Amino acid sequence: MSPIVDDSMIEPCPEGREDWVIAALQEPLEDGKVKCLACPRYCVIPEGKRGACRSKINLNGRLCEVNFGKVSSVAMDPIEKKPLFHYYPGSWAYSIGTVGCNLMCEHCQNWEISQSDPLDFPWLQTLMPEEAVNGAKRAGALSIAFTYNEPTIVNLKWVVETSKLAKKEGIKTLSITNGYWSKETRELLAPLIDAANVDVKAFTDEFYREVCKASSLKPVLETVLHLKKSGVHVELTYLVIPGLNDGEDEIRSFARWVVEEVGSDTPVHFSRFYPHYKMRDRPPTPIETVDRAREIAIEEGVKYVYTGNVLGDPGENTYCPSCGELLIKRYGFDVLKCNLLEGNTCPKCGEPIAIIGRCTTRGWRFL
Numbered sequence: 001m002s003p004i005v006d007d008s009m010i011e012p013c014p015e016g017r018e019d020w021v022i023a024a025l026q027e028p029l030e031d032g033k034v035k036c037l038a039c040p041r042y043c044v045i046p047e048g049k050r051g052a053c054r055s056k057i058n059l060n061g062r063l064c065e066v067n068f069g070k071v072s073s074v075a076m077d078p079i080e081k082k083p084l085f086h087y088y089p090g091s092w093a094y095s096i097g098t099v100g101c102n103l104m105c106e107h108c109q110n111w112e113i114s115q116s117d118p119l120d121f122p123w124l125q126t127l128m129p130e131e132a133v134n135g136a137k138r139a140g141a142l143s144i145a146f147t148y149n150e151p152t153i154v155n156l157k158w159v160v161e162t163s164k165l166a167k168k169e170g171i172k173t174l175s176i177t178n179g180y181w182s183k184e185t186r187e188l189l190a191p192l193i194d195a196a197n198v199d200v201k202a203f204t205d206e207f208y209r210e211v212c213k214a215s216s217l218k219p220v221l222e223t224v225l226h227l228k229k230s231g232v233h234v235e236l237t238y239l240v241i242p243g244l245n246d247g248e249d250e251i252r253s254f255a256r257w258v259v260e261e262v263g264s265d266t267p268v269h270f271s272r273f274y275p276h277y278k279m280r281d282r283p284p285t286p287i288e289t290v291d292r293a294r295e296i297a298i299e300e301g302v303k304y305v306y307t308g309n310v311l312g313d314p315g316e317n318t319y320c321p322s323c324g325e326l327l328i329k330r331y332g333f334d335v336l337k338c339n340l341l342e343g344n345t346c347p348k349c350g351e352p353i354a355i356i357g358r359c360t361t362r363g364w365r366f367l
């Protein structure tokens with residue numbers, strides 16, 4: 001049987017609750033089972049059951065998305081918070097989170113929403129695709145970000161429909177994601193997404209298996225390469241956790257892969273770990289470790305390397321990879337100064353800088 005790639009319309013789910021819709025990528029199997037094609041788990045789901053991410057249910061041999069348009073959080077975020085530093089710096093991203101995830105990372109900082117059951121969650125509001133796009137327009141956002149948990153997978157149908165509508169209305173679309181996508185999801189979403197920040201959580205299969213309960217690192221790297229090849233603006237985040245993925249060899253291998261396979265102008269963010277969820281007893285990452293990871297990546301030839309979760313660190317700024325000139329000064333998520341010529345070149349040496357869109361300052365925010 002051939003896979004159903006239903007991205008043409010929103011179809012109600014027969015026999016489901018009235019707000020459920022037919023899920024985007026699925027393949028009917030024998031005995032009324034359905035295979036979910038959204039992520040590399042490829043869950044085979046029997047009648048009446050849900051897949052590992054709990055967002056797709058098999059009703060009468062068809063998979064329904066149970067959380068279509070069900071959101072847990074909507075906020076105007078600086079695009080730097082995603083983090084995306086090289087895509088319209090200083091712009092606002094209308095950021096939407098939902099409930100659920102296809103990974104089960106022990107250190108998740110958003111575990112209250114990512115590891116909850118979408119059918120048993122206390123504060124969900126409904127936000128249909130047209131409401132999301134209108135909200136972004138009204139708020140004056142440049143983009144809509146699918147973020148916080150993993151809407152890109154667990155709300156795949158909703159993300160597809162919202163993105164299609166956003167494109168029509170001139171709103172950019174951002175996927176902030178773990179990259180644990182199937183081949184089918186990559187092909188469906190790459191044409192609909194303008195920019196992505198993909199978490200590379202470690203550079204070993206062991207970490208993905210033990211900490212995230214995933215099969216391996218490979219699908220994540222394949223997603224990065226697919227998005228890049230498809231013309232999506234890609235930045236990478238590597239959360240450095242003491243004792244788990246902070247070895248010099250591992251960071252170096254990751255940086256070499258970026259240079260050799262993805263491109264040396266791909267921005268990389270090394271972020272500082274803080275204790276969360278099942279890793280509450282682990283200490284925060286020493287700042288020196290995050291700074292050292294940044295240095296290693298620069299040594300390996302990555303041109304734009306940042307530190308994250310280290311307020312006031314020089315690694316928050318953008319420097320010219322050719323002459324070292326300070327090009328964008330940041331403090332946390334704030335852009336304090338843009339020092340780029342028209343067309344995003346270095347004012348000192350003329351080096352073209354791999355930044356899409358004009359840099360603007362929002363100035364200080366008072367919280």
Ligand SMILES: [Zn+2]
Binds near residue numbers: 323325
């Ligand atoms: Zn320069």
